[in-house]
Amino acid sequence: MSNLNFLKPNKENLNLFLVFGTLFFALGIIDFCLNNFYEKNITGFLPGFISFFTPLIFGMIGLHLIRIEFSGIKILDELNKNINTNNFNAALSISIIILIIFSVAPLLNWFILDANFVGDTKEACTGGGACWVYIKVWFNRFIYGMYPNAEQWRVNATFIIVLGLMAAGYFFPLRFKKYLTFYYVIILPIISFLLIYYLISGGEFGLEWVETGAWGGLSLTFIVSFFSLIFCFPIGMMLALGRRSDLAVVKYSSLSFIEFWRGVPLITVLFMSAVMFPMFLPDGTYVDKLIRVIVAITLFEAAYTAEVIRGGLQALPRGQYDAAKSLGMGYWRLHLLVILPQALKLVIPGIANTFLALVKDTPLIFVVGLLELVGMLNLAKTNPKWLGFSMEGYVFAGIIFWIICYSMSKYSQKLELKFKTDR
């Protein structure tokens, strides 16, 4: 079929073919648009089946007419090279173009053109599109949960300070650089915990006490992810080392710990922390729900982190161990100074994926009755004054989570490039 020269352009008659090709292509698109958005079928005289496929057929004829090996026109060559290499590709390209037109127009209408932005009540939403008023009215609840409105500055202040402290690591003077790990792993968590304990939870220094049950929304998502992230990393590292240890007891206890947590779903772990864990404590002791959840998520994700780090440890050649040992290094010096810095560099993508999974798992804490962003949406959805706006809520939360996760994964790709060394 490849030597079929029927209706193939060449350099001399290219212009004619271009005109007809574009015409056919445009005809296909116009036919589709008229059909879909104005309910006018210009090819209605054809049998139903053929009429349905006319946009595709017209488009394919159009693309076939303009397919040429080399024309010297830059745009045309690019087009041919990228979406129009053969008939099959042309058909796929047209299907996708049609699909995009088909989905983008209604989405645009729903999101912006028909949407309602102004007003404070449900009655303000009259258009057929999204009711962003709903998000506006409930915004505080979605971000801060049941946290009292007047006290929300405390949450903001805490987050700003913690963010500032996290960024501060970048501006350390050179001679303090070696304490950076110590700062991030030990000092920062302690400061953040104290801040959250005294500022968000309150109860002292004249601040009103707010119980953890009232925390919620996006800020709770951040709190849970932050602490779980910080703690699961060192625990995972210890487990990974334990799993590769020569000592039988250490090895098999790490192994069974890892396999256990990796084998059960997070939701059952949270169930355990909610209903089973209190049975295991002395009568009368009470551990706060939030702390139980953070511990459960931390242990769960630590097992996954351990497996990722183990992958990095295994990837290092034996020579690294032998060289370090021949320098007289002991177990800890060998691992801290030689092995781990190299292994961790290798597993940045894996670690990033685990962290992303952790952030995406936080909505599950609804099981124990803590309502972060998704939980708050489900609560707001059942409010009798605001029935019927679940779509807007989920889309809003989806966008927020998408921004968080996407930027995290992009950042990890940047880190990966930064630390990439040729070996």
Added chain:
Amino acid sequence: MKFKKILPQFLTLLFIVLIFGFFTMNAQENMDTRGIEFGFGFLKQEASFDIQFSLIDYDGSRSYARAYLVGLLNTLLVSFIGIILSTILGVIIGVARLSPNYLINKTASFYVEFFRNVPLLLQIFFWYFAALRALPMPEDAPLIFGSSYMTIKGLYTVAPVWNNFDVFFIALIIAMIIIFFFNRFAKKKQEEEGKQYPKFLISLGIFIILPASTFLIGGVDLSWSFPELKQLAKTSFTYEGGLGIPPELIALTLALTLYTATFIAENVRAGIQGIGKGQKEAAASIGLTPSQVLKLVIMPQALRIIIPPTTNQYLNLTKNSSLAAAIAYPDLVLVFAGTAMMQTGRAIEIVGITMATYLSISLAISMFMNWYNKRIAIQEK
């Protein structure tokens, strides 16, 4: 030197023993004070709650053990469907991401970047509470493909009605066994004498002819049952006959498939990209056709890279199916760790059984995939 080895082990052991001892002691004490006894006798008691969707006979008069089985089967059902669909979608998207066609490539990466960065629970909620709720009521639902109705109460479609299904099923199994031995025979022949049989055609022939012949001689009969609209009350309608798939199952399968497929797609892409260009060129230069290059050279090697991470995704999908509890699809967690635990109050036993079940499913899948992976691994000499 010896001391250095024993001390850390001893400390670890002590730590574990102390923690477990502490927990068991407290549990014992707490159960004593509340008058609960540890034991699994409750499994035989009458469950006395109903389950909306069940693959086997179940009603409130059956035991808790039966309820557990219903939940387990529902979990396995959704995982099974999810694994198959997400593999198909994942492979398509993964290959599409490698397409030289700009539009296909970008659409596929848009899909992957979008669906993998939104929490699964949110996606399940979206499909269940927002998307599927927008469907019409049963009485207004349009007919799709001349047989099915997509309504707010779920999908109603045709169901096969079998007569003597067991004969047909046995014939199917026999056909598969024959195909298996035939393929072994053909492979042996090819290795010994270089003789090639049209393996695929013969296998397909056996697979179709043998079960089909049971219709003629085995007394097997197949008819279709179509859903029909039925009025329950003045404004309440439902469909009778046919196959009804509850919206919970649809939402859950949809979300699990779309989410897991993104990860499988990335694995497939990495696997195919991991094969050096030289392999392809070398295979082409010894005269293999493009389809042979793909079948005999690229795929066997790519599969080795693809399978281990994809196994993890299958495991994740199975574990993620427990999110069903959030939209009240009666899976293991909802039926057993939810309703049954509320009724009996036996937290330790029930959460223990649930976790043990998931652990065994995970171990079973990973053992199977390890076996498969070993089978296709490079036999280094």
